[in-house]
Amino acid sequence: MREMSAKALKLGLPLSVQVDLTYRCNERCVHCYLDHDDHGEMTAAEIADLLDQLAEAGALFLVLSGGEIFLRQDVFEIVAHARRLRFLVKLKTNGVMIDRARAERIADLGVEAVQVSVYSHNARVHDAITTLPGSFRRTIEGVRLLKACGVKVGLTNVLMKQNASDYPGVQALARTLGVACTIDATIAPMMDGNRDVLALNVDGGTLRKVLNDPAVAGPAGEACLPPGAIGETGALDALPCSAGHVSCYVSPYGEVYPCVQFPLTAGSVRGTPFMDIWRNSPRLADMRSVGMSDVAGCASCIHAESCSRCPGLAFLEGDMRGPSIQDCKKAFARTGVAPLPIVRTQRKQNPADETGSRTC
Secondary structure, eight states, X not given: OHHHHHHHHHHTOOOEEEEEOOXXXXXXXXXXXXXXXXXXXXXXXXXHHHHHHHHHHTOOEEEEESSOGGGSTTHHHHHHHHHHTTOEEEEEEXXXXXXXXXHHHHHHTTOOXXXXXXXXXXXXXXXXXXXXXXXXXXXXXXHXXXXXXXXXXXXXXXXXXXXXXXXXXXXXXXXXXXOEEEEEOOOOOOTTSOOGGGGGSOOHHHHHHHHTOHHHHTTTTOOOOOTTOOTXXXXXTSOSOSBTTTEEEEOTTSEEESBTTBOOOOEETTTSOHHHHHHHOHHHHHHHTOOGGGSTTTTTOTTTTTOOOOHHHHHHTTOTTSOOHHHHHHHHHHHSOOOHHHHXXXXXXXXXXXXXXXOO
């Protein structure tokens, strides 16, 4: 994959694309970053045309997500068209609407994998987060049906204050079900920039425990690696992220972004061919001009080679050329050593420290 990504980067190709089919959802998760109203989703014909353009552009990997994709009655028409174009297709869903017929259809279409959100092994906790009574039971039944039909399934467990201690239980549940499990300790701001939801983030002590748990981080304790380290260059010369370089995101309304967590609008496929946006968007060009060595506060930071800095989170914090303090906090939790941007922030908050004064 690294070799393929490096080649795609050299050729200027969008190797992987996520397309959200809808923002509508049958759940109302307390941490969700989306506006669930329908403001004019692309039709099945528009999405089919987009997929044709993506295939012609050289994309190989396609993620179809939402919202809840199965609220679209034409979802299988869209998936079937994607498979005819030879995309490797992955689906993201909450699993609530997966019955045997849908599970069998997913298997018949040759979908590569299905990612399902599970917030706790405890039904009460899970349902409280989704705010949909009975969602845990229906989600797990959906996972079992997919598994029985031979579909590869992975659980995604997003950590927040409500479920911070439940991730071992979710991992155990995944083992029982015979599926993979990913733990995600990031609560993303709303796509409109509202940051109130970040109050749900776990505290520093809990984050430290999670990121240093070998069951989450792996044997070397590496919870997060640079998401865009492509090719054989050093960390400071590598890309900050693959977003906008070899991957991108398209909203249900046809807007093109570097990533679902990087809401920098590059253009709309409803008015401009995808490849024209990909090649000629001034905003994508501006974003692509930023290398890790250009990121203020990061180039000289001790965590530069292992930081999981997300440029989308940095953008939502106010500057895509700056650090993501949210990711700085992860580095701090993982190592106990304060990253340079945090140190500078603390100095600004406590200017007396710079003159040698002691604070309580």
